[in-house]
Amino acid sequence: MTPQATLTHWIEESAAVRARMLAGGGKPGLARPESVAGKTGLEIMQAMLAGALPYPHIAETLDFSLIAVEPGKAVFQGTPQLKHYNPLGTVHGGWYATLLDSAVGCAVHTMMPAGRGYTTAELSLNIVRAASHATGPLRAIGMVIHCGRQLATAEGRIVGPDGKLYAHATTTCLVFELPARA
Numbered sequence: 248m249t250p251q252a253t254l255t256h257w258i259e260e261s262a263a264v265r266a267r268m269l270a271g272g273g274k275p276g277l278a279r280p281e282s283v284a285g286k287t288g289l290e291i292m293q294a295m296l297a298g299a300l301p302y303p304h305i306a307e308t309l310d311f312s313l314i315a316v317e318p319g320k321a322v323f324q325g326t327p328q329l330k331h332y333n334p335l336g337t338v339h340g341g342w343y344a345t346l347l348d349s350a351v352g353c354a355v356h357t358m359m360p361a362g363r364g365y366t367t368a369e370l371s372l373n374i375v376r377a378a379s380h381a382t383g384p385l386r387a388i389g390m391v392i393h394c395g396r397q398l399a400t401a402e403g404r405i406v407g408p409d410g411k412l413y414a415h416a417t418t419t420c421l422v423f424e425l426p427a428r429a
């Protein structure tokens with residue numbers, strides 16, 4: 248696919264995902280414990296994509312959204328804007344970090360059986376190309392490398408529709424038993 252065709256595909260796919268989420272009742276918020284009980288991580292992420300579970304507020308704060316999940320993989324799309332700038336006049340490093348923490352974390356989440364949770368214990372980030380408010384949509388793709396009983400590791404990349412790399416990251420997540428709720 249040409250970069251222009253990829254860009255068109257990304258824009259259309261993201262609009263379709265958003266429309267599906269909204270049609271299913273999706274809105275920013277926090278899932279109630281009883282709504283996620285008994286679901287695997289993949290089922291939770293799929294329910295979010297279907298609008299059956301709320302999506303997190305951070306997606307609106309930083310203008311990115313979940314696009315697709317499969318076992319061991321999560322794809323997000325975000326568009327850098329002026330409101331994401333640092334005082335230096337460039338996109339804040341935290342924007343790339345948040346997008347990649349989301350992508351690699353959710354990739355790990357897709358591997359969690361019901362009753363198991365995870366949290367980021369370490370995130371290592373390289374920002375190798377500056378994006379701007381003129382760049383347009385970028386995608387963060389997270390992939391699991393290892394998923395054990397206590398540790399999970401994953402890697403992720405932020406790329407443009409032309410394939411240019413903007414940032415890459417690795418994470419170490421702690422995997423644990425979710426506490427039983429009364």
Ligand SMILES: CC(C)(COP(=O)(O)OP(=O)(O)OC[C@H]1O[C@@H](n2cnc3c(N)ncnc32)[C@H](O)[C@@H]1OP(=O)(O)O)[C@@H](O)C(=O)NCCC(=O)NCCSC(=O)Cc1ccccc1
Pocket residue numbers: 333334335337338339340341374375376377378
């Ligand atoms: C410039 C460099 C650091 C190094 O580049 P290299 O690895 O040597 O790569 P390469 O030579 O392959 O060129 C790649 C592209 O870069 C361009 N380019 C190269 N050199 C320069 C140059 N001197 N000046 C301008 N542009 C330069 C070059 O033309 C090429 O683009 P092109 O292919 O022509 O279109 C690059 O990795 C980068 O910009 N990273 C993003 C860093 C970033 O945005 N960090 C986050 C913000 S910080 C923050 O928020 C913290 C904070 C918070 C709060 C308050 C205050 C602060």
